[in-house]
Structure formats: C-alpha cells, structure tokens
Amino acid sequence: MKKKLVVLTGAGISAESGIKTFRDADGLWEGHNVMDVATPEGWQKNPELVLDFYNQRRQQLHEVLPNLGHQILAELENDFEVYIITQNVDNLHEKAGSSNVLHLHGELLKVRSTKDHNYILDWQEDLILGNVDTNGNQLRPHIVWFGEEVPALDEAVTIVEKADILVIIGTSLQVYPAAGLMNYANASIPVYYIDPKPAQIYDLPNDIKIIAATGSEGMKMVRKDLEKMKKQFQKSI
Incomplete structure (x- = not known):
C-alpha cells in the first residue's frame, strides 16, 4: 500500500x-487592483473588465509549460x-x-452560470458578455473570488x-x-x-x-x- x-x-x-503570482508586493495582480477583478463587487461594477482580465489569463495558459x-x-x-x-x-x-x-x-479553463453554481463548462476561448447558459443567464469565470x-x-x-x-x-x-x-x-x-x-x-x-x-x-x-x-x-x- x-x-x-x-x-x-x-x-x-x-x-x-x-x-505572475496572485498578488505581488504592490497589491496589484497583472496591473489590476484585485478588488476590481477578483470580487463579486468588481464583477457587478464592470463585468467587461473582469472578463477581459480572465481572458488574458486564459490565453497565457496556452503559452506556458x-x-x-x-x-x-x-x-x-x-x-x-x-x-x-x-x-x-x-x-x-x-x-x-x-x-x-x-x-x-476554481479553474481558468472552466466557466459557470451566474445563477446556477452547478452549471459548469470547460472553456478554452475568450468569454464575452452574451455567452449564456441554457436558461439565458450570463456565464462567468469559474473562479472563487474574494468574499465567496x-x-x-x-x-x-x-x-x-x-x-x-x-x-x-x-x-x-x-x-x-x-x-x-x-x-x-x-x-x-x-x-x-x-x-x-x-x-x-x-x-x-x-x-x-x-x-x-x-x-x-x-x-x-x-x-x-x-x-x-x-x-x-x-x-x-
């Protein structure tokens, strides 16, 4: 055994x-305040910014080993x-x-429904506003944000x-x-x-x-x- x-x-x-590490010495993640891109409040305030941020992180995964x-x-x-x-x-x-x-x-290569946490999909490409689940709910990065x-x-x-x-x-x-x-x-x-x-x-x-x-x-x-x-x-x- x-x-x-x-x-x-x-x-x-x-x-x-x-x-790059999740939070470097100046409190930023890839040049962004973590509160803007890694919190439910950031998502509510500017979902396009959040989606773009994780799209860039997802793209980076295809380039690293x-x-x-x-x-x-x-x-x-x-x-x-x-x-x-x-x-x-x-x-x-x-x-x-x-x-x-x-x-x-969570995982960068997965997304989930904003309404149903059990609705999770594998996702390799960019995620944009308008990508929805079967009930028409917006998809979001499958990431556990601060406060969740x-x-x-x-x-x-x-x-x-x-x-x-x-x-x-x-x-x-x-x-x-x-x-x-x-x-x-x-x-x-x-x-x-x-x-x-x-x-x-x-x-x-x-x-x-x-x-x-x-x-x-x-x-x-x-x-x-x-x-x-x-x-x-x-x-x-």
Whole structure:
C-alpha cells in the first residue's frame, strides 16, 4: 500500500513557469487592483473588465509549460498516493501529469452560470458578455473570488486529515481558509514547507522542515527524503 502524500501548492510553484503570482508586493495582480477583478463587487461594477482580465489569463495558459516542480510531483505518483490541493487556477499540475488535483479557487479553463453554481463548462476561448447558459443567464469565470465561499474546502480538509506526509509549496500562508489546511494534518506526520521567502509557522505540532528555495529546487531535496522514507517503509512491511 502506498503512503498518502498530500501537497498544498500556491502561486509560487507556477511563478517559475512564467505565471505572475496572485498578488505581488504592490497589491496589484497583472496591473489590476484585485478588488476590481477578483470580487463579486468588481464583477457587478464592470463585468467587461473582469472578463477581459480572465481572458488574458486564459490565453497565457496556452503559452506556458509545467516546470520541474510540477513534473516531480507527477512522477511521485509512481511511489506514493499523491493528492494535490492547489490555490492556483492554472492547469500546470494536470499538464505535468498529476491525476489527483483539487482546485480550491476554481479553474481558468472552466466557466459557470451566474445563477446556477452547478452549471459548469470547460472553456478554452475568450468569454464575452452574451455567452449564456441554457436558461439565458450570463456565464462567468469559474473562479472563487474574494468574499465567496470555497466549495472544495470540506473535501480538502478530509484529504489533509488522511495524509501520511504533507508538503507545502510556494504559498505565503496568508490567504484563508487555504492557509489553515495544514492544521488538519495528523500531528505525527512529517511536514515540508518550500518557499523562497517562507512565512513564520506557529503552533504546528508536527516535525516541520522549512526549505527556503523555489518549488523546483525544494522538490529535488524533498524527493531524496521521500525516497529514503519509501525504502524504510518497504523494509518495515
């Protein structure tokens, strides 16, 4: 039986592929105030601006590729039962070959009805005003905006609770509720936290190893530890 490896990823892992982080130092996202493009209020105020913003992000996905960090996580499925819980709305984990990916904040390559949250479509092209569901309701990006509930949160908590190993990559641990997921891990399991500028972690009872590095460099180090764990586990069987 394979050990359950649960990985929490944030914008940092995708930054190496050329996707700018969700919020950079000046509080802007690709030159836009996040309140204008990532809130229900922004959508109500100027839906065309919001649609254009996400159309540009969607187009960018066709131009970028997974990096080594994504690839290592996909390869680890050979030896571990890997579950990825990501704050990212890109599809780079899937492009790299990961098969169990839960998107907490939605997906750029999907859209949904403004009236029926269960009406979700795969979407590769631009989304414009006039694109509607079967009842004539406008479609919107399938993104969890600030102030909206995170529908996948309960599923994410259940996954973390069952983890044998937890790896956190490329997140400032500032965006909640995603940042609180690590607190649901069993206190006895090892935890790795990879980030070039790791945040302070308080009150986590686990044995935690902090690696101040990019996702790719950090995962090369973690992979070596995981290989040792796998051998120890096999000997104990």
